[in-house]
Amino acid sequence: MFRPRILFLLVAAFAVLASSALAQEPPSHLGVVDYQLCDNFGGVTVTVVGDAGHNLAPYEFWKDDFAAMGINVEIVEVPFADVYQVLKTEFVAGSGAFDVVTFYPSYIGDFAGNGYLLPLDDFIARDPAAVWDPNMEDVLAPFRELYNRWANQTYALTIDGDVLVMMYRQDLFENEEERAAFQARYGRELRPPETWDEWLEVAEFFTRPAGATLAGETLTRPFYGTAEFGRRGFSYAWYLNRAASNGVILFDELMETDINSPAAVAALQNMIDTLQFAPPDVLNFGYDELRDAFIGGQLAMVVQWTDVPKKAADPSISQIVGKVGVGRVPGFVVDGEVAHRSMMPVGRVVGIAADTDVPEAAYCVAKHIAYNTSLENVSTSLTGLDPYRATHLTNPEAFAPLMGLENARAYLEGLQAALADGYPDLFIPGAAQYQDALDLQINRALAGEVSAQEALDAAAAAWNEITDRLGRETQISFWRQALESYRAVGLIR
Amino acid sequence: MFSSGVKQRQAAFFFALPALVLLLSVSIYPLLRTLGLAFSSLELTISPVETFVGLNNFAKAFGDMRFWNALRNTLILVTVGVAIQFVLGTVLAVLLSEIRFTRMIWLIALLLPVMIAPVVSGFQFRVIYNDTFGPLNYLIRALSGGAVAAPPWLADTRTALLTIMITDVWQWTPFMMLLMLAGLESIPVELTEAAQVDGAGYWDIFWRIKMPMLLPVIVIGLLIRVMDTFKTFDLVFLLTGGGPGSSTETIAYYTYLNGFRFFSMGYTAAIAFIQLIIIIVIARFFMIAQKRVRGGSA
Secondary structure (H helix, E strand, C coil): CCCHHHHHHHHHHHHHHHHHHHHCCCCCCCCCCCCCCCCCCCCEEEEEEEECCHHHHHHHHCHHHHHHCCEEEEEEEECHHHHHHHHHHHHHHCCCCCCEEEECHHHHHHHHHCCCECCCHHHHCCCCHHHHCCCHHHECHHHHHHHCEECCEECCEEEECCCEEEEEEHHHHCCHHHHHHHHHHHCCCCCCCCEHHHHHHHHHHHCECCCCEECCEECCCCEECCCCCCCCCCHHHHHHHHHHHCCCCCECCCCCECCCCHHHHHHHHHHHHHHHHCCCCHHHCCHHHHHHHHHCCCECEEEEECCHHHHHCCCCCCCCCCCEEEECCCEEEECCEEEECEEECCCEEEEEECCCCCHHHHHHHHHHHHHHCHHHHHCCCCCCCCCCEHHHHCCHHHHHHHHCHHHHHHHHHHHHHHHHCEEECCCCCCHHHHHHHHHHHHHHHHCCCCCHHHHHHHHHHHHHHHHHHHCHHHHHHHHHHHHHHHHHCCCCC | CCCHHHHHHHHHHHHHHHHHHHHHHHHHHHHHHHHHHHCEECECCCCCCCEECCCHHHHHHHCCHHHHHHHHHHHHHHHHHHHHHHHHHHHHHHHHHHCCCCHHHHHHHHHHHHHCCHHHHHHHHHHHHCCCCCHHHHHHHHHHCCCCCCCCHHHCCCCHHHHHHHHHHHHHHHHHHHHHHHHHHCCCHHHHHHHHHCCCCHHHHHHHHHHHHHHHHHHHHHHHHHHHHHCCCHHHHHHCCCCCCCCCCCHHHHHHHHHHHCCEHHHHHHHHHHHHHHHHHHHHHHHHHHHHHCCCCC
């Protein structure tokens, strides 16, 4: 007896399994990068530490390559928030527990400055180049200068080029009904916001209750204009997107901060005003919640890390496949022009622990992930790693199986634009303390505990206290080194 | 030649020596080292060099609003949360003591939360409290037909600390229940039967016989839970990260931040010692209460 319902269920189940199987296929060598593997080390063990989850997947993808080099890679996974704590503790104790360390470049000043990492320049310069040279010129300047170098030496290789980009629901922005309604309400064309004031308007326009109509369809649940990273941890980065574009500088040459200036307060007030167009639990939104709300079709636009468009293109987890546009993070108008700034929080680099017993093998592992296989690692949805090399930007074909060639081109163009606006996270020693002090006060303002001015006054006071406690003169010298790097990539003049 | 008494004392000393060495190395030395650190500045972010700063770290703690806010949050969790655990635990223990045939089934079911690792229960409740996907707000909306606005539990400064307290109460009430049940079971049945013969009612027996006899157990149970709740860290770390704002930052979480995020070891040692002093004072208070209950003097 023919049972259409069962047949339908079987077909649907097959389709879901097939799509997820396609989406979950580990990458294979693309052959774009020319390299040679290191000579066989004869069975040494290299211990790699990194934040747990999908960003350690490349070590599994390329295990045959490591075996060919005679290297047994052992992985130690630590929680995302505990990377600094675990590494610092092991470094201070001198335990020699790790050979290759994955860390956020905010800590390069701390780790390299305290002698915990091996300088890599000698390895990089060895012959033959195909084995040893990670082609640093191919690494985009902000990552090469700010993420990899300290005191004029290379201490780390980038494996994840994090930068924040704006993503929006292209289908909604192109919908004729919505465009007409926006025009009638605001007297201008509906487009992805260029400025933070436009951001508020567009967010307000798209925020609708359940039962309202959106692009011709009745909503079964509320829809929101946007959301922010509202949870403690990185809310400061979403604030600094705004503050940096409004001309706020973190410190001057003498470590005096501008973080509570009128421009800074206006930037924070904009972020606070945005919350009324965000889901009610936005203050508990971290990376996961923010990503899921967007790819779950609950938001019109969001600022997020550059791996999210890849996740949005994965039909096994996304409800908005093929509907995502990528653009520059909005800015404030300064001196008659819109100044865009995209924060570059997190990111990942790999370094070699100074007390490793197997420095050469450790370097070969690091180089294989950071250069030889990097295009494969950043173009799969199985990792959260983002492009950071010119090679990645000029090979949209590598991303095409995931999101289609046109979308891949648009994604890489958006990413390139964001990188041009890139604004680095603090990376001098003590960065974690400065970030936490600012983040706490931003979060207090978002939660309504204090006003924007009070929050930023408190943050400025906390920053001064940290600088004095760590030693103002030392911090000034570190900051001047950082400013040199900023100048090298054209962030400041 | 030594007398047998001296030999016995020497033997006793050598038998105790391993335990003494262990105690000194894993407990006394770290304690003294931490005390030394509390009077020093050791900023591992910058340098491994330790410098003596006297009482500066303690002075800083007393002027640190974030420290006081964390202490306030902790004391709210300790006083309100443990009181709720005690009341609920007592009620459940009394109810269980009345059940004869299915008691074991109920007991196992009620004890399940204690057996779950706090990390797991933290994740569990993070999902439960989620405004969009969580079952709690779904039920509130469904049962009220949308008339009741379900709060964003973890994202509102008015409810975030409450969510941590509810999770802690869910997890540890069964522990209190178990202690109280053991106490109730140890009360000689002759006492209650004699009271019944004398015409005492249910509540008379509960308040005048059972509760006074349970007091030693209550004091120990409260002491354990107060000390444990004072160290609340995992739930804060998992559920709120100390936010929104500073509304759920506890003293243990703040100490963790200073120690393992900022590596400001001198200040961390100072606030750890302040906590230790507070806990010793609380423990002393409970021990005095315990002695009074047992009829001794403090």
